[in-house]
Amino acid sequence: MSGVDLGGQATGPLAGVRIADFTAVYSGPLAATILGDQGAEVTKIEPKNGDLMRRGLPKVNGMGSAYLTLNRNKRSLCLDLRTEAGVKIARQIISRSDVVMENFRPGVMERLGLGYEKVSKDHEKLVYVSINGVGASGPYANRRVYDAVIQAISGFANLKHDEPPQLVNNLVCDKITSLTAAEAVVAALFQAERSGRGQRVELSMLDSALFFLWSDFMTNFTFLDEEVEKAPYGDLSLFIRKTKDGWVAQMPVQKAEIEGAFRALDLEELIGDPRFTSFEERLKNRGLLKEITDRAYASFTTEEICERLEAEDVPYSQVNLRDEIADDPQIQAMGALWEYEQPDVGPVRQPRPPAQFAETPSNIHTATARLGQHNREVLVELGYTDAEIDQLTAEDVLYEEA
Numbered sequence: 001m002s003g004v005d006l007g008g009q010a011t012g013p014l015a016g017v018r019i020a021d022f023t024a025v026y027s028g029p030l031a032a033t034i035l036g037d038q039g040a041e042v043t044k045i046e047p048k049n050g051d052l053m054r055r056g057l058p059k060v061n062g063m064g065s066a067y068l069t070l071n072r073n074k075r076s077l078c079l080d081l082r083t084e085a086g087v088k089i090a091r092q093i094i095s096r097s098d099v100v101m102e103n104f105r106p107g108v109m110e111r112l113g114l115g116y117e118k119v120s121k122d123h124e125k126l127v128y129v130s131i132n133g134v135g136a137s138g139p140y141a142n143r144r145v146y147d148a149v150i151q152a153i154s155g156f157a158n159l160k161h162d163e164p165p166q167l168v169n170n171l172v173c174d175k176i177t178s179l180t181a182a183e184a185v186v187a188a189l190f191q192a193e194r195s196g197r198g199q200r201v202e203l204s205m206l207d208s209a210l211f212f213l214w215s216d217f218m219t220n221f222t223f224l225d226e227e228v229e230k231a232p233y234g235d236l237s238l239f240i241r242k243t244k245d246g247w248v249a250q251m252p253v254q255k256a257e258i259e260g261a262f263r264a265l266d267l268e269e270l271i272g273d274p275r276f277t278s279f280e281e282r283l284k285n286r287g288l289l290k291e292i293t294d295r296a297y298a299s300f301t302t303e304e305i306c307e308r309l310e311a312e313d314v315p316y317s318q319v320n321l322r323d324e325i326a327d328d329p330q331i332q333a334m335g336a337l338w339e340y341e342q343p344d345v346g347p348v349r350q351p352r353p354p355a356q357f358a359e360t361p362s363n364i365h366t367a368t369a370r371l372g373q374h375n376r377e378v379l380v381e382l383g384y385t386d387a388e389i390d391q392l393t394a395e396d397v398l399y400e401e402a
Contacts, residue, residue, distance in 0.1 A: 002335065002338075003338055003352055003353075003361065003362070003363045003364060004338050004340040004363065004364045005363060005364075005365055006340065006341075006343075006364070006365065006366065006367045007365070007366075008363070008365045009365060010036075010039040010040070010041065010073070010363070010365050010366075011039060011360060011361050011362070011363050011365070012037060012038035012039025012040075012353075012357065012360055012361065012362040012363065013038055013039055013357055013360040014035055014038040014039040014040040014186075014189075015039035015040075015360070016039070016041075017035070017039070017040040017041065017098050017099065017189065018040070018041045018043070018096060018097040018098050018099070019032060019035060019036075019040050019041065019042045019043070019097060019098065019099040019100075019101060019185075020043055020045065020090075020093050020094050020097040020099070020100045020101070021042050021043060021044045021045065021074065021101050022045050022090075022100065022101060022102040022103075022104070022109070022114075023044075023101050023102060023103040023131065024046070024051045024052060024053075024103065025051065025052055025053055025103075025146075025174075026053070026070065026147070026171055026174035026175075026178070027103060027131055027173075027174040027175070027177040027178050027181065027205060028101055028102070028103035028131050028178075028181070029044070029051065029053070029070040029071050030070050030174070030175065030178035031101065031131070031177070031178040031179075031181035031182045031185070032044070032071075032074065032101055033069075033070055033071060033072055033073060033074065034178065034179070034182040034353075035099075035182055035185060035186075036072065036073030036074055036366070037072075037073055037353035037362045037363070037364070038353065038355070038357075038362050039360065039362070039363075040099075041075075042073060042074040042075070043074065043075045043076075043077055043093060043097075043374070043378060044071060044074045044075065044076050044077065044369070045077050045079050045081075045090060045093070046076060046077070046078050046079070046371060046372075047078070047079075047080065047081070048078060048080060048396070048399045050078070050371045050401075051067060051071070053066050053067040053070060053071075054067045054371065060344075060345045060346065061344045061345055062370075062401070063342070063344070063345050063368065063370075067368065068342065068345070068348060068350075068368045069350060069351075071368050071369070072350065072364055072366065072367070072368045073364060073365060073366045074366060074368070074369060075366065075369060075373070075374035075377065075378060076369035076370065076371055076372055076373045076374050076375075077089075077093070077372065077374060077375055077378050077398075078371050078372030078375060078398060078399040078400060078401075079397065079398060080396060080397050080398075080399070081112050081114075083395075083397050085392060085395070085397045086397050087112060087113050087114065089379070089382065089392075089397075090112075090114055091113075091114065091119060092382045093378070093382070094114070094119050094123070094126070095119075095122070095123055096382075097126070098125070098126070098127060098189065098192075098198075099126075099127045099128075099129065099185055099188075099189065100114075100116075100119070100126065100127070100128045100129065101129045101131070101181070101185070102114075102129070102130055102131070103130070103131040103132060104132075105132065105133075105142065105144075106130075106132055106135075106136040106141055106142075107136075109130070116128040116130075116200045120198065120200075123198070124196070124197050124198065125192050125196060125197060125198045126198040127185060127188040127189055127192055127198045127199065127201065128198065128199075128200045128201065129181060129184060129185055129188070129200075129201045129202075129203070130200065130201070130202045130203075131177060131181055131203055131204070131205075132145070132202075132204050132205070133145025133146075133149065133150060133204060133205050133206065134150075134153070134204055134205070134206045135202075135204045135206065135207070136202065140153075145205065147171040147172070147173045147174045147205075148167055150173040150205045150206055150209050151167050151168060151172070151173055151209075152165075152167075153206055153209075154173065154206060154209035154210055154213060155209075155210075155213055155217060155218070156168055156172065156173065156209060156213065159217065160235065160237075161233050162233070173205050173208070173209045174205065176205075176208045176209055176212045177203070177204075177205045177208040177209075180203055180207075180208040180211075181203055184201050184203055185201070188201050216234075219231055220233075232283045232284075234283075235286075238286065238290055239251045240319065241293070241294060241297040241298075242294070242297060242298055243297055243298065243300055243301055243302045243304075243305055244298060244299070244300060244301045244302075245301050245302055246301075246302040246318060246319065247302070247318070247319035248297065248302055248305055248306060248309075248316060248317070248318055248319060249316065249317050249318075249319055250309060250314055250315065250316040251315045251316075252314050252315065253315070256313075257312075257313070257314050257315060258276075258282075259271050260309075260312030260313055260314045261293075261309065261312065261314045263312055264305065264308035264309045264311070264312045264314060265293060265296035265297065265300075265305075265308075266296065267292065267293070267296055270289075270292070275288070275289075276289055302318050306318055326349065335352065336351060336352055337349050337350070337351055337352070338350050338351075338352050338364065340364070342367050342368065343367050344370070350364065352364075370400075370401045371399070371400070371401035372398065372399050372400035372401055373400065373401070375389070375393070375398045375399075375400050376389055379392075379398075
């Protein structure tokens with residue numbers, strides 16, 4: 001399939017950039033994979049028990065589904081950083097890398113002798129990215145932090161203000177952090193190319209989540225003058241409607257779209273109704289409006305109402321259940337999902353890299369690696385002999401999954 005040439009060359013705009021990836025679990029690995037999709041040469045450094053996500057379900061021959069997606073386009077080096085020899089190898093990898101990425105708790109890399117101050121002394125152009133949960137200081141800084149914790153602190157768990165707190169059923173804070181981190185790496189690389197000097201970049205899941213939420217979720221907390229009138233809270237669940245045989249999402253915002261939705265629902269009498277002519281009035285009467293339109297949506301099949309909304313140019317879509325997504329005609333027309341043979345696993349399906357570069361296309365060029373699969377390849381590049389590599393393996397400094 002287009003864009004998949006396992007064993008081929010990286011063709012993206014970051015081709016030639018080297019990344020030492022010390023991250024694990026979700027936010028860091030996904031960020032590094034975004035950069036790998038865009039051409040960077042990513043070497044993932046893992047301990048003997050491997051990244052936790054390797055053991056996730058479902059899995060085939062020890063390869064977890066989530067791990068496969070989070071760590072494509074990377075080489076795997078399994079290295080014991082508790083040993084002097086392991087730390088030496090890690091420093092050698094860093095010395096030839098443009099970027100270091102890590103998401104340990106604050107202070108771990110320093111204790112390993114791999115902190116920014118030490119490894120940047122002889123590498124002024126190094127970009128060193130530290131991702132953590134809540135920053136390096138403050139009362140929560142030493143807590144173990146995962147997505148649910150950040151959802152709780154940031155407000156994600158209270159997206160519906162008038163209902164009991166509920167977590168978003170997705171690792172949304174991890175993914176927001178991944179996107180933020182990938183963009184930060186590219187920005188820092190750009191500055192390093194201009195100035196000849198790298199820098200340390202620190203970002204937290206909490207900062208990323210707050211930035212993501214603020215522009216719509218926290219509008220009532222932006223203006224600090226208490227005299228400013230508060231806006232009623234919105235509820236995106238209003239845009240999901242039940243039909244005779246399924247669900248449809250519609251989001252009429254502009255006047256023409258709202259009137260078009262009324263016509264599609266055979267509710268022309270609501271056009272010009274003073275209770276629904278302005279945003280403020282619709283918000284005030286949203287309960288009544290939902291009751292009226294819910295009945296109308298339920299009188300049509302999904303196919304019928306989609307045709308009517310299409311004819312009125314109203315923003316809409318049928319709601320795809322998980323097992324329907326790959327068959328959606330728009331997803332198929334875009335070629336948004338790629339299928340290929342993953343060694344030792346079989347056929348897999350993956351989303352393509354979302355950014356399409358005309359001159360330097362992103363691609364999937366390296367299959368998701370077994371633990372330690374590239375130990376020998378990486379160490380040979382560092383100048384180690386086969387005998388030295390065998391000795392390091394015998395001493396458990398290196399480990400390769402059978």
